[in-house]
Amino acid sequence: MQSHKMIEKKRKSRDGKKHDRPQKFARKSKFSKKRGKIEDDKRRTGPRLPQSLRIELDRINPNDQSGSEEDEEGINDDVYEYEEGVPEEESKKNRRFDSVENYEYELPKDFKDENVDSDDDDDDFDGGENKIAHHKGKKGHLDQLDDDVEDEDDERHLRMLQGITGMPSQAFQDRKKTKVVSEGYPESEYNPTRDVLDGDGRIAIEDLLESIQGKPGYRELRKITRQVEKKGKVLQAPLPKEDRDRLERSAAYEQSKKDITRWEPLVKRNREAPTIMFDKDTDSGFSTIGAIASEFEPRTEFEKKMSSLVNDDNVMAAHKEDGSRLLELNKISLEDYISSRNHIAKMRSLLFRHEVKMKRVKKIKSKTYHRLLKKDRLKGSVGIPMDAEEAKELAMKQEFKRAEERMTLRHKNQSKWAQRIVKRGIDTQDEGTRAAMAEQLHQHALLTRKMNSMKDSSSSDDSSDEEDSENSDGSDEDKAPKLLAKAREKTRRVLEEDDGVPDSGVLSLPFMKRALKKRKEAADEEGRLAIQEFESSLKELEDTDEAKITKTGTVIEPKNKIRSSSYSSDSEAELEAQEDIDIGLGRTDDMQNNINVNSVSLYVDADIPQDSVLKNSELVKDLGPKMTYEVSILQSNTWKKMSSSRNEVDTNGKRSQKVVEPATHNQDIEFEGVGEDSDADSEGQMLDGILSSEHKSSYKLPSQAELIREAFAGDDVQEEFNKDKEEIMNLENPEPEKPAQLPGWGQWTRVQKKKGLPSWVLEEHENAKRKREEALRKRKDAHLKHVIISEKLDKKAEKLLTGTLPYPFTSKEVFEQSIRMPIGPEFNPATAVRALNRPEVVKKQGLIIKPIRYEDVDSHERGGEERRKSGQKQKIKRSKGRVKAVVAKS
């Protein structure tokens, strides 16, 4: 009650002070002269203002209070009460009621006017003291409020002091005054208290904070208080419970939503994965053998017995302490011991008997006996190869041995022993070792002989062929006549041979027979020609031999001459060809060797002009395009040679003509590109070599279009297509039958003829025609010139088509793509089949699948993982490892 009153009073006084402050200076100027003296007085005398003056001032002040200030006070009052209460009552309570210190208090010597002295200055050196002073000042003016009561007390006190000490009351009075006055001067409008001067008179948090300025944590506190000031809100009345609950729920929902959302990437990955595996995390529960063993519980009789023995306390103890006690535990019954001993004795005696027997046998010196024994043993193991089966078996065995030999090469100085000997040098060895080595090698030869022989038989043809070709390659000049003769012989032999027509199969059919016969005749003809040619060339060779010039020499030298003289344009291709001549010659020899093969399988090509003389050229041409080119060059050379020295050529004019023809032909195709020339023309050209060469020089490259036109001169594609289209159209929309005379009634009379066809028939026909036209017009390809769209339904294909686009697919192409590649093991390699056929969910029967566990998935890894999934296994493992690591981290 008391305190309440006091607070009330204080507030009042404070209000008063408040009002004073703004007016103070103005009033000062106004009343300075008037009251200057009084003020001075006050300064001198101390804090007190006379009571009468105070009352008077109070009377004046209410008039000064303006309305505008009043409402401000109203607010301030509440806040003031609220905030001021704390420091007043709590922090300084003790001091306030404990006045002992106050008695001791001396006004400092350097006490100055409050106006000058600022809080901040004091704070610098000691905050704490200042605060006390501050507070005291406040208390001081509190005390003044109830002066009346105090005055009496003071007087009594003075009297008491006088009585006790015997000193004049003056001494005590001074002292007392200093005691009471904590402020320098009594509070009034002219002499306001410090806090009034400093600020609004409240103790704010700043005031408290100032005291701890510079101490650790000050900054943060200040920051916080500033923030609080900034955002300081007035507490609202709490919401109704329903609203609060609703808000709470929505917050909870948002929270749980957020929590669930973190699963999204993981779920997405699982959904998009072509396969999810549930068979991987086999958690067996035990990590080590020890763990498994510790969990083991005996269930069956045997296990129980075992465990009872193993876990016997005595045994365990014995093990722990000392091995010696184990012996005591290890008791064996007498019967057991006897029986086991008997068994051992029996076995021993048996062994002994066997040994004795073997000794006796070994002592026998008869070789025959041993031989027989050995044979017997062999017989026992292998047996005599009496019947076919056994023989076969033996052969198999032998074969196996041989195969083994081939695989291991055991007898071909591969053993360590042999290698060592070889290393040391066989010559240094003694005779026995050498013999052994020889024996080994011999054995190897024996074991591998069969293989070689088989190889020989299979590849004899090859080797002979190779030999021939090698020979021909080696020295063609010398071998040429021989080869020619050989070729001739072979051809003749082939001609004479009567190749048996097969009695069965396709070839035995009559028309096939006829065709074969025809072909054979043709081949015969060619063969004969070839023989003639061979003979002529042989003759020529003989001639050239006489002239001491080798064939190739004759061929090349004049050619070079001609080129230098009459060739104005030399293409690179020709040059190359000329360089190749030697090889070409070799090849021609080869070809001649192979003639017997070709002549059998030759066929008559209709495209090539059918001159009787051209047969051989065809023959040459069939050997392959490259050959023809080279040969033609060669032959043109020979022809040129002929033109240069006619006399020589006369002897074999026929042959040269033959040879020339294909050459010109080839040149036509490959160089000139003038295919339209008639055979006669080309022959005419060829008759005069210089003419043809001049023709070549004036040759111009044709344009691409020309070339194409020439290439496809024969066939009219468009026409064909149109015909095809028309056919298909007719097939799908057949033309109506033309109305004809109906058989039957009136046919034999003239009536029908005269009347013509009945109108309904005509009408029908017209209708059908119109319908067809309509149908043709409606066809999808009616306006598409280059397209045929069949409108016939294929029922077999229909079942492979869907009526509509299936659901997950967005376009036809994607769907078709999805079922385009086959997935079966017949159509794919074994490595790919597994991946292609892997089901969406791979699980193992009997394996418990746990719910999903959270793991971090970042998008980069996800892409990689998918790639890896389709790829190799190792990579999968590695990525798994990484994922695990991530889990561990998170």
Place this chain on the structure above:
Amino acid sequence: MKVKVISRSTDEFTRERGQDLQRVFHNFDPNLRTQEKAVEYQRALNAAKLDKIFARPFIGAMDGHIDAVSCMAKNPNYLKGIFSGSMDGDIRLWDIANRRTVCRFPVHQGAVKGLTASTDGRILVSCGTDCTVRLWNVPVATIMESGNMSDCSSEPQAVYMGENAYWAVDHQWSGDLFATAGAQVDIWNHNRSQPVSSFKWGTDSVISVRFNPGEPNLLATSASDRSIMLYDLRVSSPARKLIMRTKTNCISWNPMEPMNFTAANEDCNCYSYDARKLDEAKCVHKDHVSAVMDIDFSPTGREFVTGSYDRTVRIFQYNGGHSREIYHTKRMQRVFCVKFSCDASYVISGSDDTNLRLWKAKASEQLGVLLPREQRRHEYNEALKKRYKHLPEVKRIVRHRHLPKPIYKAGVP
């Protein structure tokens, strides 16, 4: 004359061991096999037909209860064990492999309405209309193996009394909390006789409760005021309510996609929701012709099984509008509870006819150990069927099912 023969080098063709397969060379040039598509199509067709031939989903019935089976729970740690509770208060533990009762827990006074087992499979929680929650010790697997049928632990480990009848119970995954549903939702700890916390939102009783296996602090309930509610244990307040047209009988969370759950509704449909977007169902699974009583997701998260009042069990794809499979027998009555086995290969249904029935999840699956070649064959056939499932003939065969007449008639408007 040179004769070309097929020549094979012995090195290439000699087997290292007798068991090695002979080396076969194959030319995979597509030009050599132009009919591959037709061939594969035919194979797909055959595979579909073979599937029909081998479709024998029913493995066996387990009888023993003397009243309708009202609820089931699987042992998350032991594949062969499944618990079932019946309307007469009997709880049984079954050995699925041998299809016989291993253990009985017959104490409940009224119907057992909810059963669940802890994640480690040691503790079974049951609740019922007698207002009690009972915790039982589950016999260890070895006793189950040894097979002497007994009331192995006829005394419950703990009995907690409540004020109202309980409708459902579910255990948290990998925690020791469980939730009961009744007049309110209570969260219990194993060791406390009083609920750790309880939620009440609205006045109607809650009829089912399910914890989210992926996100163990989230649970969903359905109440008889047609609502589905989500709760978050961390903030200990209900999170969201969703009111549907008709009552939801059961809810199942997708174990592989923690944001998704599917609700089995009275209106014959199942609704898949994303818990974050409850404005509309992500997928409506139609096919049942009567109220869907129970639903359970496969552990793979790719399909779920539903049991319905129309006496059928159906299996749906998690994103399929229609069921891929329907199971029914003449003797099976209203199905009250269904469960997918923990290895996603079997389905167990409990019905009004007091029996539990064991089905294969894939009707034509070959049971037992498969040789690798068999395995590959099956995989190939499956892949072919999947590839050609859109083509009319294959589609027709794969879709075709024989239905009981009433269901067929109800299904065809």
